[in-house]
Amino acid sequence: MELKHKEKEALWQTFFEQHAYLKETGGWHLSLERLLGEALTPVAFPPKESWQELTKDGLPLLQHEDLLPCVAAAAAGRLDGALSLVLGSQDIETPEEMHQSLTDLRAFAANQEAATALFTALLQQDDAAIRRLAAEHGLQETSLRLFGWAVIDVLVPAEAKDAAVWEEAGWTRNYCPVCGRQPVMAVLRKEQHGRARFLVCDGCHTVWPYARVGCVYCGNQDLKKMKILEPEGEEAMRLDVCEECHAYLKTYQGCKQINQAAPDGPDECEEIYRHDWATLHLDLAGQEQGLVKRGSALLAAAPGPDEGEEK
Numbered sequence: 356m357e358l359k360h361k362e363k364e365a366l367w368q369t370f371f372e373q374h375a376y377l378k379e380t381g382g383w384h385l386s387l388e389r390l391l392g393e394a395l396t397p398v399a400f401p402p403k404e405s406w407q408e409l410t411k412d413g414l415p416l417l418q419h420e421d422l423l424p425c426v427a428a429a430a431a432g433r434l435d436g437a438l439s440l441v442l443g444s445q446d447i448e449t450p451e452e453m454h455q456s457l458t459d460l461r462a463f464a465a466n467q468e469a470a471t472a473l474f475t476a477l478l479q480q481d482d483a484a485i486r487r488l489a490a491e492h493g494l495q496e497t498s499l500r501l502f503g504w505a506v507i508d509v510l511v512p513a514e515a516k517d518a519a520v521w522e523e524a525g526w527t528r529n530y531c532p533v534c535g536r537q538p539v540m541a542v543l544r545k546e547q548h549g550r551a552r553f554l555v556c557d558g559c560h561t562v563w564p565y566a567r568v569g570c571v572y573c574g575n576q577d578l579k580k581m582k583i584l585e586p587e588g589e590e591a592m593r594l595d596v597c598e599e600c601h602a603y604l605k606t607y608q609g610c611k612q613i614n615q616a617a618p619d620g621p622d623e624c625e626e627i628y629r630h631d632w633a634t635l636h637l638d639l640a641g642q643e644q645g646l647v648k649r650g651s652a653l654l655a656a657a658p659g660p661d662e663g664e665e666k
């Protein structure tokens with residue numbers, strides 16, 4: 356369901372009225388998304404008809420050896436322009452600390468070779484290489500991941516992010532068919548027979564179908580080792596917790612008031628909740644329970660040498 360710009364604005368406004376503490380950070384993310392979306396054009400992907408064949412053995416589109424260097428080079432080539440736009444725009448209020456990180460990143464962006472290596476490392480989820488590049492060039496790792504993935508995100512054509520494409524292609528794996536990242540959250544959508552689960556990528560924001568039950572991270576199917584947490588005051592979301600790998604998955608279950616009228620597919624509010632930052636308060640709730648967040652584009656895929664539980 357395509358919403359008109361005005362209706363979308365109104366939904367966001369209501370959301371921020373209910374979640375005032377998210378207004379500043381959320382507003383910044385939305386402005387970033389909009390600015391980059393307006394300034395950058397997606398790279399040319401192979402024809403849509405070939406995607407099923409290209410991914411049938413489990414290799415995501417961007418991991419193909421002809422597409423990965425092409426996207427990494429395109430991202431590197433546009434990094435400086437994207438940064439100067441964000442740093443110079445009146446339409447986005449960048450917090451001081453972030454402003455400094457992005458200024459540092461801009462100095463780095465002049466070095467095309469290093470910038471290409473950075474995007475290659477991001478796309479390959481090569482955490483060691485990302486850490487090394489950040490250390491060598493004095494960059495803040497989180498800002499680099501955040502901005503880097505924001506650029507990659509807009510370079511992926513919108514039609515590749517559509518769940519319908521991946522349903523048709525038969526992609527049912529627990530990682531993104533476009534970039535290969537683990538999902539950051541799930542959404543439940545009404546279908547003819549009950550509800551179906553879809554996973555959401557925090558890197559390129561592709562949505563794809565996945566089995567309705569079980570842990571998406573470790574594959575645990577034992578329902579006795581799964582539980583659901585329903586945080587107070589946020590009826591639209593729940594946390595699916597796996598007691599096998601101690602991860603939680605934020606799951607959007609629909610907004611009640613709107614769901615009644617919604618046809619099949621995503622309801623009006625889903626797009627809001629598909630932004631990971633829109634439910635940061637639920638991540639805090641998860642952390643309080645000692646649970647692990649996975650799939651965030653801001654975090655390393657695996658715990659670093661200092662963060663791991665075991666030696």
Ligand SMILES: [Zn+2]
Nearest residue numbers: 531534556559
């Ligand atoms: Zn992705």
Ligand SMILES: [Zn+2]
Nearest residue numbers: 570573597600
């Ligand atoms: Zn698990």
